[in-house]
Amino acid sequence: MKAPNQRFTVIPMTDPSVIQEPAEDLSNQAVTADVVVGLLTLNNAGTIEQVVKGIIEGLQRFFSDASVMIVNYDGGSQDGTPEIVERLAAGQVAIRIVPGAVGHYASLGTDSGLLGRSDDVRRLCETAQSLQAKVCLIIEGNLRSLSPQWIELLGRPVYHDGMDFVVPLFRRHRYEGTLVNNLLYPLMRALYGKRLRYPSGGGYGLSGRLARELIKNPFWSQDAARISFDGWMTTVALAEGYQVCHAFLGVKEQDSKLGTADLAHVLAAAVGAVFHSMENYEPAWERTHESIDVPLYGAVEYAPLTGPVNIARMVSGVRQGVRDLLPLWEVILSPETLGQILTLGIQESDEFHFPENLWVQVVYEFALAYHDQVLHREHLLKSLTPLYLGQTASFVLDTQRGGTEQVEAAVESLCRRFEAMKPYLTDRWRWRDE
Amino acid sequence: MSDLWRDTMIAGFRDAVMQILLVLPRLLALITFLLVGLTMAWLVRALTVRVLTAFRFDRLCERFGLNQPLAQAGIKQPASVVLSRVLFWTVFLLFAFMGVDAVNLPATANLISQIVGFLPNVLAAALVLLLGVLSANFFTEAALIAAVNAQLQEARIVASLVRWGILLFTFAMVLTQLGIAKEIVISAFSITFGGVVFSLALGVGLGIRHLMREAIERRLGRGKEKEKEEKIDELTHL
Numbered sequence: 001m002k003a004p005n006q007r008f009t010v011i012p013m014t015d016p017s018v019i020q021e022p023a024e025d026l027s028n029q030a031v032t033a034d035v036v037v038g039l040l041t042l043n044n045a046g047t048i049e050q051v052v053k054g055i056i057e058g059l060q061r062f063f064s065d066a067s068v069m070i071v072n073y074d075g076g077s078q079d080g081t082p083e084i085v086e087r088l089a090a091g092q093v094a095i096r097i098v099p100g101a102v103g104h105y106a107s108l109g110t111d112s113g114l115l116g117r118s119d120d121v122r123r124l125c126e127t128a129q130s131l132q133a134k135v136c137l138i139i140e141g142n143l144r145s146l147s148p149q150w151i152e153l154l155g156r157p158v159y160h161d162g163m164d165f166v167v168p169l170f171r172r173h174r175y176e177g178t179l180v181n182n183l184l185y186p187l188m189r190a191l192y193g194k195r196l197r198y199p200s201g202g203g204y205g206l207s208g209r210l211a212r213e214l215i216k217n218p219f220w221s222q223d224a225a226r227i228s229f230d231g232w233m234t235t236v237a238l239a240e241g242y243q244v245c246h247a248f249l250g251v252k253e254q255d256s257k258l259g260t261a262d263l264a265h266v267l268a269a270a271v272g273a274v275f276h277s278m279e280n281y282e283p284a285w286e287r288t289h290e291s292i293d294v295p296l297y298g299a300v301e302y303a304p305l306t307g308p309v310n311i312a313r314m315v316s317g318v319r320q321g322v323r324d325l326l327p328l329w330e331v332i333l334s335p336e337t338l339g340q341i342l343t344l345g346i347q348e349s350d351e352f353h354f355p356e357n358l359w360v361q362v363v364y365e366f367a368l369a370y371h372d373q374v375l376h377r378e379h380l381l382k383s384l385t386p387l388y389l390g391q392t393a394s395f396v397l398d399t400q401r402g403g404t405e406q407v408e409a410a411v412e413s414l415c416r417r418f419e420a421m422k423p424y425l426t427d428r429w430r431w432r433d434e
Numbered sequence: 435m436s437d438l439w440r441d442t443m444i445a446g447f448r449d450a451v452m453q454i455l456l457v458l459p460r461l462l463a464l465i466t467f468l469l470v471g472l473t474m475a476w477l478v479r480a481l482t483v484r485v486l487t488a489f490r491f492d493r494l495c496e497r498f499g500l501n502q503p504l505a506q507a508g509i510k511q512p513a514s515v516v517l518s519r520v521l522f523w524t525v526f527l528l529f530a531f532m533g534v535d536a537v538n539l540p541a542t543a544n545l546i547s548q549i550v551g552f553l554p555n556v557l558a559a560a561l562v563l564l565l566g567v568l569s570a571n572f573f574t575e576a577a578l579i580a581a582v583n584a585q586l587q588e589a590r591i592v593a594s595l596v597r598w599g600i601l602l603f604t605f606a607m608v609l610t611q612l613g614i615a616k617e618i619v620i621s622a623f624s625i626t627f628g629g630v631v632f633s634l635a636l637g638v639g640l641g642i643r644h645l646m647r648e649a650i651e652r653r654l655g656r657g658k659e660k661e662k663e664e665k666i667d668e669l670t671h672l
Contacts, residue, residue: 172670175669175670176669176670177670177671177672178669178670178671179671179672180671180672198672200672262583263583263671264579264580264583266671266672267671270672309669310669313585316585317582317583317585320582320585320587320589321582324578324581324582324589324590325578325579325582328575328578328579331496372493373493373497374493374496374497375497375575376497376498376572376575379575379576379579382579382580382583383579383582385579385582385583386582386583392669396669
């Protein structure tokens with residue numbers, strides 16, 4: 001259904017160009033699109049103009065030979081966001097506005113801060129399937145720094161190079177994403193054997209193949225997908241053996257993220273999603289013994305560190321954890337690990353050191369305890385927060401005199417430790433299942 | 435004289451034999467009830483242990499934090515053993531009461547019907563107690579973790595207040611359900627609960643008024659500058 005002489009192909013729509021109906025109804029129409037952009041919005045009037053312009057320009061510049069469509073999944077904006085999207089896209093690109101079918105409301109429990117976001121992505125995947133899309137881009141409407149190049153970097157690896165999942169990397173300073181560096185990335189890498197950083201939202205590129213896999217995935221409705229959709233999607237791509245890669249997108253600026261309000265909530269959501277997926281993909285991670293690099297599009301840059309890191313507060317958090325949470329940790333951790341944790345409580349702030357081995361043991365034992373359900377799972381995950389603060393304090397103290405290279409070396413060392421100690425996890429996991 | 439003495443003796447002996455003959459079957463019934471009760475109780479205990487083990491009841495109790503209060507109460511056995519023992523004694527006592535009822539003593543007349551009539555109250559009270567203890571454990575754990583993560587130095591005190599608040603409420607409900615000193619319990623609970631709330635209000639009003647002021651200012655958006663000053667951390671986690 002492409003118009004042959006058009007440089008940039010707009011899918012002929014029946015009438016009007018903006019249709020406010022569930023995108024699933026597309027299956028009844030003979031419409032196809034090579035590239036589908038799913039734009040997730042909720043009260044983003046302040047940023048949406050730049051986002052939509054960036055998307056349209058990106059599509060026109062880098063996908064000029066493809067048929068494209070933007071599908072706006074709006075969670076019930078009160079500030080006229082869908083109208084702005086409609087106005088900007090009219091006549092430029094096929095657009096569909098899909099109002100939120102489920103009641104969206106702010107939630108501290110999800111990493112996007114929006115409940116129902118996973119449902120929107122599911123409907124986007126269904127739309128992509130109906131349109132027989134080759135590329136499916138997920139873009140968040142609260143971005144202030146989206147440029148047309150983002151569309152190229154997220155879409156090109158899929159459209160031209162056969163990738164299935166593109167995870168963005170952003171220009172960050174060395175202590176941004178400490179939960180990713182100290183826990184999520186090393187754990188995911190040890191489990192699934194791909195050196196793919198845990199995603200931090202903003203935008204993704206998916207192949208039509210992966211979109212179809214996500215739709216039929218039986219675990220979609222479970223906690224992992226509901227609470228941390230980004231982590232779950234990444235896990236599915238890794239565990240099911242899809243081609244994954246990184247794309248460096250530069251600076252990421254966005255309006256405040258609701259989901260980052262409280263560290264314990266963020267940690268419980270992100271780590272809980274990984275632990276939860278471990279149960280679903282046990283055969284996949286048990287047979288993985290080493291990790292390999294993934295392709296990178298663009299050159300990674302780091303931002304300079306502009307302010308201090310409050311180490312004393314983190315160490316104080318560990319001390320209090322050792323003092324007050326011991327009865328809970330006794331249930332979760334082995335006596336040997338607990339014995340070593342106790343010594344953390346008496347260390348001075350300046351010389352605080354959390355041994356790598358001990359941290360890996362702690363994470364693996366928390367994963368085992370989560371599997372065994374020895375405590376209410378949310379309590380278990382949140383009780384990891386003081387120990388994570390301890391690891392972060394130790395990580396900063398060990399690397400603060402060096403530069404970004406030293407931080408990267410420390411992360412690499414930790415990842416290798418996670419990989420080397422993986423039998424510690426697999427042996428106990430099997431033993432407990434017997 | 436001798437005839438009278440003989441008749442009296444015979445009548446006394448005959449009455450005694452008659453009494454014994456009347457009581458003996460009741461005693462036999464009592465012994466039978468006790469033996470059957472023992473057997474049934476033993477069977478129920480064995481069956482309970484098997485079923486609870488199959489359903490990993492002890493692990494569930496550990497997960498819901500039931501083992502901790504049991505240990506604190508000096509009960510070292512797993513919850514499945516405790517429950518099976520409770521059921522053992524319940525079944526045995528039921529049969530024992532039937533036996534006592536069968537003896538038909540004036541002092542124990544209608545004992546079983548009274549017990550059966552009171553049983554729903556006991557069951558309801560036990561359920562309330564179980565739910566109360568479970569809720570107390572759950573919310574104590576949640577409060578403790580939240581307070582520690584907020585680096586509140588009084589985390590354990592907060593958790594204890596939550597635990598004892600819920601337990602106090604539970605015990606009051608249990609005693610009311612059992613009908614034990616209803617009026618006294620309600621009055622005592624009202625006085626204690628009111629006292630605690632008043633003390634807290636006074637404490638908040640006098641002790642942490644600065645914190646409350648800051649919190650309200652922050653809520654109203656006036657404390658943003660101050661918050662910025664306090665936030666001297668460049669760290670982001672995700």
